[in-house]
Amino acid sequence: MAIPDFQTLMRPVLVAIEGDEPKSHAQIRDVVAPVLNVSDEDRKVMLPSGKQELFTNRVAWAITHMTQAGLLDRPQRGRYLLSERGKKVLNEHPDRVDMSVLAQFPEYQEFRARKKQKEVGEKSLDAVSDELSPSEAVGAIVEESYDLLAAELLDRILAQPPSFLETLALKLLGAMGYGGREGLLEHTGKSGDGGLDGVVRQDSLGLDLVGVQAKRYDKDAAPIGRPVIQGFVGALQGAQTSRGVFVTTGRFASTARDFAESVGMRLRLIDGKELTKLMVQYNVGVQVRETFELKQVDEETFEE
Numbered sequence: 223m224a225i226p227d228f229q230t231l232m233r234p235v236l237v238a239i240e241g242d243e244p245k246s247h248a249q250i251r252d253v254v255a256p257v258l259n260v261s262d263e264d265r266k267v268m269l270p271s272g273k274q275e276l277f278t279n280r281v282a283w284a285i286t287h288m289t290q291a292g293l294l295d296r297p298q299r300g301r302y303l304l305s306e307r308g309k310k311v312l313n314e315h316p317d318r319v320d321m322s323v324l325a326q327f328p329e330y331q332e333f334r335a336r337k338k339q340k341e342v343g344e345k346s347l348d349a350v351s352d353e354l355s356p357s358e359a360v361g362a363i364v365e366e367s368y369d370l371l372a373a374e375l376l377d378r379i380l381a382q383p384p385s386f387l388e389t390l391a392l393k394l395l396g397a398m399g400y401g402g403r404e405g406l407l408e409h410t411g412k413s414g415d416g417g418l419d420g421v422v423r424q425d426s427l428g429l430d431l432v433g434v435q436a437k438r439y440d441k442d443a444a445p446i447g448r449p450v451i452q453g454f455v456g457a458l459q460g461a462q463t464s465r466g467v468f469v470t471t472g473r474f475a476s477t478a479r480d481f482a483e484s485v486g487m488r489l490r491l492i493d494g495k496e497l498t499k500l501m502v503q504y505n506v507g508v509q510v511r512e513t514f515e516l517k518q519v520d521e522e523t524f525e526e
Contacts, residue, residue, distance in 0.1 A: 225264055225276050228283040229320040234258060235284045236293065236304060236312045236319060244301035251281050271512040283370075287321065290373055291330035296381065329441070333373050360516055372498035375507055376441075379471055379498075384438045388419040390507070391436040391469040394497070395422055397504040400432065411435075418457050422467075431463040439472030439494075446470060448477040455485055464488060469497060 231254065238253035239245050245253075255265060260277055267276045285302065288294050293308035304312065307327070315323055324330045379387060392407045401407045406423035424430035435454050439446065451468065458466045464487045471494040482489040492500070501507050 225260060225267065225280060226258055228280040228287070230318070231258075231280055231284040232288060232323075233312070233315065233317075233319040235281060235288065236308060239294065239302050239304050239308075240312070242303075244297050244303050246301050247278075247282060247285070250285070250302070251278060254281060269512065271514060273512050286370055286374060287324060287330075288319075289377065290333040290370075291324035291327045293324070296377070360514065368499075368502050371508060372495075372502055375498040375501055376471060376494050378507075380438065380440065387436045387438045387469065387471065388434075391434055391467070391497075392420045392422070394469075394500060394504060394506045395432075395434065395467065397506050398500070400424065418461055418466075421461065421463075431461065431465070433458045433461050433463050433466040434469070435466065436469040437472070439470055441472075441494075443472050445473045445475035446478050447475045448481045451478045451481050451485075451489070451491070455487060455489075458487065466490070467492065470494060471497065 234254045234257050235250055237257070238250045251265075254260070255277065265275055265277045268274065269276055269279055285294065288308070289296065289302075291307075292305055293311055294302045295305045295308075297303055311319060311323060325334070379390065388411065389409055392409055395401065396407050400422045401424065406426065407420060408423070409420050411417050411419035418433045419436050420434040422432040422434060424432065433454075435457065437446070437450070451474075454466060454468050458464065466487065467490045468482075469492045473493050473495075474491050479491060482491055
């Protein structure tokens with residue numbers, strides 16, 4: 223039989239995860255497959271790239287979307303339980319759970335809004351192909367994939383201790399080319415100390431110094447205001463540098479950004495949305511899973 227699309231898989235995945243024991247992706251697939259009459263042969267069908275099974279891929283997408291909607295908790299790495307919301311949705315929707323059900327939750331609405339109001343993911347591939355060239359269609363699908371990935375990265379960061387963000391920020395800056403070939407990045411702070419969490423030395427003598435501060439805030443936390451950035455400026459002055467990068471999983475209030483622009487220092491504020499986007503762009507905390515080649519006719523071959 224044809225392998226169900228990821229929305230059709232959502233409710234069976236919820237059923238598979240029911241119980242007090244966290245389930246892995248593999249355990250979930252093993253429960254869902256026989257329920258939907260997905261045979262062992264069906265499970266061997268690969269994506270066009272040949273690097274992952276189609277069934278595995280679609281179950282993973284179902285899990286990702288429902289996690290973003292708050293239906294699933296991740297108590298351990300790679301293992302899932304139903305949240306209270308997930309249990310309620312399962313009881314209230316005995317026939318089907320899909321994106322229209324998830325859309326009632328603010329977290330999922332925000333997640334979808336990150337796609338810059340592009341609704342490619344809600345259309346079939348045929349519809350996308352009718353409206354876009356192959357290059358545009360592939361690009362749109364890749365962009366949506368990156369949006370999903372960025373959202374998952376933010377969840378993973380928030381699940382780590384605060385010190386993780388400090389080292390991650392330095393790793394990202396290194397991947398972006400800061401610190402030069404010598405990689406002169408140093409983790410200097412301790413969580414909660416109010417000082418700089420790291421420094422980037424752009425030259426071997428340390429004369430060209432960039433101060434780094436990284437602060438973790440939950441998704442529902444209030445935007446970071448001016449006082450926090452004022453404290454950052456004080457830490458930079460204490461380190462005798464006028465350049466700094468402030469990285470957070472949260473958001474900045476307009477007052478914070480206005481102050482950063484007016485203070486007379488070269489400050490760069492990176493919020494959670496930009497942080498995860500940069501991580502995807504510079505391959506920090508992610509890896510390439512599949513590579514596709516989009517080909518066209520070589521006109522020179524057919525020229526007389």
